[in-house]
Amino acid sequence: MKTAILFPGQGSQKPQMLHELVQHPAIAETLSEVSEVLSLDVRTLDTPEALQSAVSVQLAILTASVATARALQQSGLEPLAVAGLSVGAFSAAVAAGSISLPDAVQLVRFRAEEMERMYPAGYGLSAIVGLSETQVAKLVEAENSKEHPVFVGNINAPRQIVIAGSNEGMELVLQKARAQGARKAERLDVPVPSHCALLQPVADSLRLQLQSISVKDPKPIYLANVTARAVRTAQGVARDLADNIAHGVRWYDATTVARELGCELFLEVPPGHTLSDLAQENLPEIKAHTITPETFNRLLNLAKNEATS
Known part of the structure; x- marks a missing residue:
């Protein structure tokens, strides 16, 4: 499979x-590697207080996800994508x-x-379920508007759309979405306006940084956020x-391509479902x-057994 x-x-x-990650040598190795880069124990970034910061959140998610993926791969899983x-x-x-x-x-x-420096407050993401893109x-x-910017962000499903921007701009859209019959129209736990033109300066800086590091061809196929293409x-x-x-992230299209x-x-690695x-x-x-400590071995075996059957 x-x-x-x-x-x-x-x-x-x-x-x-x-x-709360699976017990595996790859997990411990990854936690140690990230801690060394940060010059602090990465496990201090997952407290309720630390998770108030987008910096702690994003680093903790990166660490948990990479650690679990490494555990799967070192245990013999070879993903196609x-x-x-x-x-x-x-x-x-x-x-x-x-x-x-x-x-x-x-x-x-x-x-x-x-992201935090540019938009420390007053911005974020919201989800609308039940209306089309x-x-x-x-x-x-x-x-x-210039005063209250708001943009279409991620397309998670044909009728699950994420918007990004100012609190005021998003609230105006959410109110109208509810009036048009949206099943859900609410704020997400993301306090920065990701995936919209407000963050173009960050994208420009990242592009320069990526030019200065080693980037290699992906071994499994990498599915792109922006184009939803197989890269x-x-x-x-x-x-x-x-x-x-x-x-915006065209997530629905990317999974369709997969x-x-x-x-x-x-298989989704932690911390999400x-x-x-x-x-x-x-x-x-x-x-x-979803990969959890309880499902790790069963799902690993499922993937490996189906791949060889």
């Missing part, structure tokens, strides 16, 4: 997430062998610090890592599961 590993983004975090949502793209790039973990840590720390785009176009070159990975912060490539099993839920909902013919 061809497998895709899914890497969650900001919003999936939870306290103690780095203390990897896909990461937002900051999860950096985890996917590490798992694909495109960038080193130390470089990913430095890039993610810079990315998160700049076209309907949400019309609402956003009507309310977007097989170092240049394509670098472009997506830089650009995704300032563009299925078209032949992936039948989707949203991506596996979306995959199962959007692609009911596939199997989608």
